[in-house]
Amino acid sequence: SQQGEEDPQALSIQEGENATMNCSYKTSINNLQWYRQNSGRGLVHLILIRSNEREKHSGRLRVTLDTSKKSSSLLITASRAADTASYFCATDNSNYQLIWGAGTKLIIKP
């Protein structure tokens, strides 16, 4: 079963613009993680935010977490063509496994 739901399903923006993706989930969590996947490749971990954290930064990435609304957002600033990929959120609810959403497909137009 998939707990997370990403929104939007697809996003197309111009290079240099910011991209925002949202994730909603259903149950309480230990942490929430964001991953990137290039077409036909494996997933790459981007950032992990714990349930007691509200915001986290890593380079051009900014993640927020609102546990009262059971939602998270991923902001990519100053997008580049190389950011074109699918982005997934995954929640850890102490069950040895991550529960994944269906992802947001991001296209950066040059």
Place this chain on the structure above:
Amino acid sequence: DTGVSQDPRHKITKRGQNVTFRCDPISEHNRLYWYRQTLGQGPEFLTYFQNEAQLEKSRLLSDRFSAERPKGSFSTLEIQRTEQGDSAMYLCASSQAAMRRGLSTGELFFGEGSRLTVL
């Protein structure tokens, strides 16, 4: 750092045949996961090992699927009597669990996946 490696990267087989995938995790990682991913979807959990013990197995995993991790090193995922619905990308991931984290799952390191096509 050799990362997580999976073999083969692509496998085309006829319905009814058996297939086996291999995963070599990052050497110091004690946790190993298998996921299945179909086009346009996120990964679906299949099974999980801590060292050589298989601790969790998804209800999605029919009795045609079996996974092993002998000696807590590499792992194999075997699918017997393949069906067209088994066509998917099979992803392996590993992680190092810190004891103090208990059940918490930290960052997963994924391989490039093994794509299965059942004709």
